[in-house]
Amino acid sequence: MSAVDAAALLSRTRALLAAHPPSTTARDAFLKARFDAGLAWVHYPEGLGGLAAPRALQAVVDAELTAAGAPDNDPRRIGIGLGMAAPTILAHGSDALRQRFLRPLWTGEEVWCQLFSEPGAGSDLAALATRAVRDGDHWRVTGQKVWTSGAHLARWAILVARTDPDVPKHRGITYFVCDMTDPGVDVRPLRQLTGEAEFNEVFLTDVAIPDAHRIGAVGDGWQVARTTLMNERVSIGGMRLPREGGMIGKAVATWRDRPELRTHHLHQRLLALWVEAEVARLTGERLRQQLAAGRPGPEGSAVKLAFARLNQRISGLEVELRADEGLLYDDWTLRRPDLVDFTGRDAGYRYLRTKGNSIEGGTSEVLLNIVAERVLGLPSEPRDDKDTAWKDLAR
Numbered sequence: 001m002s003a004v005d006a007a008a009l010l011s012r013t014r015a016l017l018a019a020h021p022p023s024t025t026a027r028d029a030f031l032k033a034r035f036d037a038g039l040a041w042v043h044y045p046e047g048l049g050g051l052a053a054p055r056a057l058q059a060v061v062d063a064e065l066t067a068a069g070a071p072d073n074d075p076r077r078i079g080i081g082l083g084m085a086a087p088t089i090l091a092h093g094s095d096a097l098r099q100r101f102l103r104p105l106w107t108g109e110e111v112w113c114q115l116f117s118e119p120g121a122g123s124d125l126a127a128l129a130t131r132a133v134r135d136g137d138h139w140r141v142t143g144q145k146v147w148t149s150g151a152h153l154a155r156w157a158i159l160v161a162r163t164d165p166d167v168p169k170h171r172g173i174t175y176f177v178c179d180m181t182d183p184g185v186d187v188r189p190l191r192q193l194t195g196e197a198e199f200n201e202v203f204l205t206d207v208a209i210p211d212a213h214r215i216g217a218v219g220d221g222w223q224v225a226r227t228t229l230m231n232e233r234v235s236i237g238g239m240r241l242p243r244e245g246g247m248i249g250k251a252v253a254t255w256r257d258r259p260e261l262r263t264h265h266l267h268q269r270l271l272a273l274w275v276e277a278e279v280a281r282l283t284g285e286r287l288r289q290q291l292a293a294g295r296p297g298p299e300g301s302a303v304k305l306a307f308a309r310l311n312q313r314i315s316g317l318e319v320e321l322r323a324d325e326g327l328l329y330d331d332w333t334l335r336r337p338d339l340v341d342f343t344g345r346d347a348g349y350r351y352l353r354t355k356g357n358s359i360e361g362g363t364s365e366v367l368l369n370i371v372a373e374r375v376l377g378l379p380s381e382p383r384d385d386k387d388t389a390w391k392d393l394a395r
Contacts, residue, residue: 004042004053006060012051013039013064022070031073031107034065040073040106044090048102055288073108076339080150081105081112085158088175088228092216097177101156113154114232115145115178115202116225120395122147123366125160126169126222127393130204132161132176139163139176139214141184141207147360151187151200152336154180158228159209160221165391172390173221177213184208193352195332198340230300232361240288241281247311247350248277250343251318261321270321273314280306298374301367308357308364311342315351322347 020033034040035049039061044050065072075082086105089097104110121128130143141161151157157178164172178185184207189197216224244252255262255270284303319326329348342350358364372378385393 004051004057006057009039009042009051009053009057009060010064012037013061017065017068017070022068027071028107028109030071032103034070035103035106039065041086044102048090048098049106073106076341078105078108078111079339080114080154081110081156084114084228084232085112085156087231088158088215088224089177091227092175092224094212094215096212097215101177105156110155111150111153113148113151113157113180114228115148115151115157115159115204116228117147118144119146123363125225126173127390127395128160128162128169128173129395130159130161131165132163132174132209134163134211135208137211138208139174139211141176141178141204141209143204145202145204146199147190148187148200148202149198149340149360151180151202152189152197153338156180157202158215160225162390163218163221166389167219168387169385169390169393170222171219173225174218175215175221175224176209177215178204178207178209179213182207182209189334189336191334193355194349196335196337198337229362230298240285243278243281244274245281246277247314247318247342247354248274250347250350251314251321254318254321254347258321261323266317266321269317273310273317276306277310277314280310298370301362301370302375304361305364305367305371308354311350311354311357315347315354318347319351326351 016034016037016039020030022030025033038046038049038051040049042050042053042058042061043055045052073082082105086102089101089105093101101110105112115130116125116128118128118130128143130141130145132139132141139161141159143161145159148157157180159176159178160173161176162172163174166172180187184205186203186205187200188203190199190201191197192199251270252274255267280303283306287299287303326347328346329352330346340353342353345353362370369381373380
């Protein structure tokens with residue numbers, strides 16, 4: 001299908017609604033029909049949930065479906081699959097992998113997680129030690145991953161592992177799809193400051209991964225992972241929000257609803273944060289428009305960096321504004337939640353949970369380096385390991 005415009009998409013969307021009325025069609029059946037009609041992500045190729053249309057036209061489809069009361073695919077629950085696994089599989093995966101994974105990923109039938117960080121390779125991901133050794137048409141993977149969001153819910157994982165320890169660290173990595181139900185995969189909860197365990201540590205012991213589940217060439221895993229990481233930062237920091245959406249909306253609502261809590265000093269701080277939040281929102285919108293022309297670039301790191309800083313400052317202001325009430329917290333029970341809900345919980349939860357924003361999706365310190373080097377063009381930090389084999393690095 002060529003020259004897809006807004007009118008063509010609107011016509012196709014209305015045809016989908018006529019053939020599968022949301023009021024009488026089961027949710028999973030409607031989502032599958034939407035994917036097959038090319039209306040899942042319109043900028044993807046035909047046959048993979050899209051129509052090779054301009055990315056910006058997705059809003060036409062979404063608005064029509066929302067007005068008709070059509071179900072969505074619960075994107076917060078499957079954010080890792082949508083924002084990280086899918087674009088990586090599309091960019092680097094084989095045709096067989098695209099056909100196998102993209103449809104159930106988008107409909108939410110299969111949840112994904114990300115097996116990247118390790119106890120000794122968090123900020124320096126390329127130093128990872130999880131090993132993958134070739135065994136015929138399979139790879140045997142052994143190692144430990146950490147800070148894995150949603151691993152307790154996931155059916156599949158995107159995984160990076162070391163396949164060649166005799167070359168420098170960035171060149172000996174390969175990228176795989178791992179079945180989280182396979183023997184040798186052990187998921188254990190990591191309790192957080194909130195008392196919950198949305199994160200996990202994952203132990204891999206001689207896990208057999210078919211070579212057919214490799215994404216990209218052997219040894220090219222770092223380049224593939226960069227696609228994932230750039231998309232991750234955009235998906236975390238560049239989410240679409242209305243004005244006063246997200247964290248700033250909660251703080252503003254408290255200010256408006258509780259005049260007895262107001263002070264001049266807090267008012268000045270709230271106004272400054274409101275302006276910063278609006279600038280960040282519009283910057284995220286600009287970044288999404290740039291994505292319509294190609295792959296995400298390092299600018300996503302700046303947006304994610306701003307997101308983390310703003311969330312922490314806004315949640316701190318909200319706790320201070322609420323005075324004694326801000327110190328309350330609803331429940332310290334160990335739970336393993338299905339998703340992170342920043343705006344649906346109380347101020348105490350938001351304050352505690354946002355502390356993780358400057359770590360997850362790339363630490364703020366690492367993102368500052370990326371912005372400095374790849375956006376501003378400043379000199380790289382001195383490195384003495386560029387030409388050293390991974391096995392010879394000090395650990």
